[in-house]
Amino acid sequence: MIRFRLKELMADKGFREGRRITMDEVSRETGIHRTTLSKIANQIGYVTNTNILDQLCTYFDVPIGEVAEHLPTPTDQSDSSE
DSSP states (O other): EEEEOOOHHHHHHHHHSSSHHHHHHHHHOOOOOOHHHHHHOOTTTOOOHHHHHHHHHHHHHHHOOOOOOOOOOOOOOOHTTO
């Protein structure tokens, strides 16, 4: 599963700059619709495209590995009981 780290990136940038970073600001600065940003931040399994990932990398000045991370897919509990 791919997990997006948008909330963490916003918190880190806000800490470095000594201010609060909002979804509205990220939307305005990147051109990514606020609804899309909200889905990236909150919806498990949300699928986005490489242009959006590129815009986030540019805005936060980080490599792709900082924007998204791969997590092992949880295994079904019933499989482990056999």
